[in-house]
Amino acid sequence: MEEIRLEPPPELNMNIGQAMFSQRAIRRLKPDPISDANLKIILDAASKAPNGGNWQPGRFLVIRDREKIRAFGELYREAWWCKRRDEKHSWTTREEIPDADKVHQSAALLADEIKDAPVIILVFAIRPRMASSVFPPIQNMLLAARSLGIGSTLTSLHPQIMERVYAMFAIPADAEFHACLPLGYPRGRFGPTSRLSTGDTTHWDRWDNPPPWK
Amino acid sequence: MEEIRLEPPPELNMNIGQAMFSQRAIRRLKPDPISDANLKIILDAASKAPNGGNWQPGRFLVIRDREKIRAFGELYREAWWCKRRDEKHSWTTREEIPDADKVHQSAALLADEIKDAPVIILVFAIRPRMASSVFPPIQNMLLAARSLGIGSTLTSLHPQIMERVYAMFAIPADAEFHACLPLGYPRGRFGPTSRLSTGDTTHWDRWDNPPPWK
Numbered sequence: 001m002e003e004i005r006l007e008p009p010p011e012l013n014m015n016i017g018q019a020m021f022s023q024r025a026i027r028r029l030k031p032d033p034i035s036d037a038n039l040k041i042i043l044d045a046a047s048k049a050p051n052g053g054n055w056q057p058g059r060f061l062v063i064r065d066r067e068k069i070r071a072f073g074e075l076y077r078e079a080w081w082c083k084r085r086d087e088k089h090s091w092t093t094r095e096e097i098p099d100a101d102k103v104h105q106s107a108a109l110l111a112d113e114i115k116d117a118p119v120i121i122l123v124f125a126i127r128p129r130m131a132s133s134v135f136p137p138i139q140n141m142l143l144a145a146r147s148l149g150i151g152s153t154l155t156s157l158h159p160q161i162m163e164r165v166y167a168m169f170a171i172p173a174d175a176e177f178h179a180c181l182p183l184g185y186p187r188g189r190f191g192p193t194s195r196l197s198t199g200d201t202t203h204w205d206r207w208d209n210p211p212p213w214k
Numbered sequence: 215m216e217e218i219r220l221e222p223p224p225e226l227n228m229n230i231g232q233a234m235f236s237q238r239a240i241r242r243l244k245p246d247p248i249s250d251a252n253l254k255i256i257l258d259a260a261s262k263a264p265n266g267g268n269w270q271p272g273r274f275l276v277i278r279d280r281e282k283i284r285a286f287g288e289l290y291r292e293a294w295w296c297k298r299r300d301e302k303h304s305w306t307t308r309e310e311i312p313d314a315d316k317v318h319q320s321a322a323l324l325a326d327e328i329k330d331a332p333v334i335i336l337v338f339a340i341r342p343r344m345a346s347s348v349f350p351p352i353q354n355m356l357l358a359a360r361s362l363g364i365g366s367t368l369t370s371l372h373p374q375i376m377e378r379v380y381a382m383f384a385i386p387a388d389a390e391f392h393a394c395l396p397l398g399y400p401r402g403r404f405g406p407t408s409r410l411s412t413g414d415t416t417h418w419d420r421w422d423n424p425p426p427w428k
Contacts, residue, residue: 001414002410002411004408004409004410004411005406005407007406008231008232008236011231012229012230013231014230015222016361017223017259021220021222021226021259036427039425043412044412047410047411048237048407050353050367052368052370059416060417061417061421062417062425064418132345132349132370132393134349135349136350138349139263139264139350139354142350147231153264154350156346169419169421170420171421192219192221195220195261197216197261198254198260198274202257202273202276203273203276204276204278205276205277205383206384207383207385208384211257211276213250213254
């Protein structure tokens, strides 16, 4: 396969600070389609991220076919509830999740609605132990999507459904699954997130030494 | 620990397409210092990336002390050559690496010179199996650095030196090491990279189906 150079797509014209500082998980998606041109921009952005030894092991399965998304959505929902069982939650329906538990409420809503997402991208690596070479590309995809006004969230799949997913899309066994990204225009809004202060997560020259800021 | 909201730093004003499409591994670093203000911007950018379940497990050890960087640099160099031995390369000095092998030439140069880098950031997770929650933050750091004109490259460390690194910086055993980022202003230039075409790395609805572009 040949390597190519690409110019930055003019559509990726958002200020990088704005894109990064307004990125948030978007799980409530409109069914409106995403153009092939925008998907190409998102995938081209992935290709520019760092990867180990320039092996470029990332491979991207873009699912747009309505019937396939619907069938995949059923597996995704099953997988999501498998994970709750692993976490020893007693819930078995969305109604049982406490209202105050916004993280699980919102993720459960996605598990119900992902079948209506306009696009789902599954991310693989064709070499083993290459997380460090696929998650930087994934972050480029999420930032590129955000700057195009397209929402997404970084999710995973439970092993229980993996064999069926591989069969459904004729995925070769040696492609290692890493992530599932549902994409769509947001019903909600992008916006600021609250996070731990880097004054608390940064160590300065020694683990027991804080940085020179709060 | 308290969560906070942050406004986008006005310094992160590069167009996101330009930042992503001119990001490349910068291994030839000037010794010029990087300001604490710029390091805070880079770490704040990391904090805004997605992470699983909002656990925010990423922790960042920023090494600026000259003596510590020099001592760490010796370990880094030892680790780099250990990895060549694992890869069954017969080289034991930089001079033995073929000129045509630019990837190893450039990485060997970094192994010699990292002792003079103005800053090194080591990235950890305080929960196990959290690569998906630290590499998106790492990519934000690399993009934020690039947009500030600061170069870096995503590297790793060989297990042979790990115990000594943990002792050197009083790192707790339950913090899991993920990456080593040397930072500095570039002696070379940022610029375009050549990568596989996304026409070759993208699959459309099925693994055996190409996308609607070359």
